[in-house]
Amino acid sequence: MALLDALIAGLVLGGMYALVALGLNLQYGVARILNLAYGEILVGAAVLAWAAFTARGIAPPLALVALIPLAALFGLAIYRIALEPLVKRSRTRAALETDSLLATFGLLFVVQGVMLVAVGGGYLTYSYLAVPVDLLGSRVAANRLLALGCALGLGIALYLLLARTRIGTAIRGLAVDPTAALLVGIDVRRLAGWTFALGTVLAAMAGVLVSMFLTVSATMGVLFTMKALIVIIMGGVGNLAGGVVAALLLGLAESLVATFVDPALTLAANYALFIAVLLVRPAGLFGRSA
């Protein structure tokens, strides 16, 4: 059935977009760092997963778990060394956005350069869990389903963390107003650092998961950064549930257009939907207007 096939394909694709966008949403929405090196960090994790699998036969889920502490430390180090000085000196949110943009633009080339030296600029791909799964009569790759499951699981977990826990409340407070957060006794410096680190962890997890079904290369990070930006701006900056909904909508739009109109128009459909949402709701689907 064409419609069912398209819907399932759209959800799976949207799940991947959601997964890719989760971490940037935390970094941009909460820690207020517009991290242009986000895609590179994601690809970096994908490259590590590829290397672990092809050289040592380490299964990607294992690599994923192993990467969590590494990515957290890496993210924290980046924040403390490179970004905190910028946070300290910036008076307004806009100033911080410009500064962090420039700093992470530099980071982008550092991470990319390291990857180019380590593995070169070639295409990297491997096969893991690339088995068909029958879903309501439509055949989907198991690794893509796993990515969809992780996106939903992580999205819900993060939602619960933010909505139901004390630390989550503090994070939300930080997102709304860092100065006021300081006044009510939130350790802004530590919390922002850890939120950025958590965003890095999510980027790394997304990288490992997409490496199972996408052909990656060291220089393709910007693709992911762009997609993630579209998703979080459309969903409402800092709103994780909004990001997941926006990602699923984008995936569905792409898949429906590809099936019933023309696959060549998927990108156009993507941006048309993005623009339409912003025209009606300038702060995104679930964003509060500033």
Next chain:
Amino acid sequence: MKVEKNRRRVVQALGAASAVMAAPALVRAQATRSSIKVGWAISKTGPFAPGAGITQLPNYLLWVKDVNDAGGISVGGKKLPLEVVEYDDRSQSEEAVRAVERLITQDNVDILLPPWGTGMNLAVAPTINKAGYPMIAPTFVSDRVPELVKRWNNIFVMLNTAATYAEAVVAVLKDLRSGGKINDSVAIAHVTDQFGVELAAAARKALPPAGFKIVSDQGYPISAQDLSSVITEAQRANADTFLAFSYPPDTIGLTETARIKGFNPKVFYTAVGTAFPIFKGKFGANAEGVLGIGGWNPDSDAMRAYIKRHVDLNKNEPDRWASSCAYAGLQVLQQAIEKAGTLDKAATVKTIASGTFDTIVGPVRFANNIRVGGWYVGQWQDGDFLGVYPSQAGARPVRFPKPAWKAA
């Protein structure tokens, strides 16, 4: 191997207006010269980097090493080793043009090697033409080539026009059909980029006269991350033949999706990337029977030795289409210089145009600046991507049908 600034040469360059480059090159070649400066600008970063890094750059490096190991290129009875100047064009055509201009006017290279890819070659061709360097492009596939080389007679291409490749696969299909092996339905998919659009257009023109019906015809954008709708529609069209005029990431993506979806046409064809070592690496036994653009015939001592040297230096196999052609193009350049006995650009261009050269892929000559021969269609057979069309020495018979995909 990077070049140090050479004062003498800078002074010489001051005297030489860029328009009369040939004269000082000649003087240097015979008087003070102790080496030959070879320069290139190629994509080391950006979206073209993977293609350049698989097909072209490894062969530039291998050729420089091979030449220098043998003492150099012999010009006028003296062997001159190669020095290299390299720039990254960052996959941007303006950057490529700037880098090529720098190579010509500031670095004063004696030999200028082309960048990777059709668009990039088109971008730098006018500049290289103005300076008169011979340009043997290993990765330049366009239907505009025959018309362009009339204007730019210093440009030679190792591959062929888009139409040639599309018509070749249609010829293979026609053979299968007249043998009663496939029906007349063909599903087409193509990447919406110059290359894919040109090949698909040529296929659309060539299929109906050969008695085929196009039952599905889909384009998809170059960065498409999910191709399941393309495969699902081709599957629904129930054609015996699936032709994808694709680029490397989507070649992998389409093949993977076809396998997952259990889409098993009798003929499965993908374009750029089918010949790459990663294709075999990823699909293993499932690559068997897949048709694709290009192909090679590795059954000669020269090719076997080339493959070994390539793997030793680059830690990676060459691709089984344009890699060996890229290397052969460099051999042509070297032999033309040696034959002409000079680094004079016009003399070299003339020698290339009229001569026949002994290379790893056999004798190479050009007709109207396009290489005569080469492989247009290949097929994965027993773990190698062998040339099946046109029928010439070394061509393998097409294996039919492509076996159904195995589970993993």
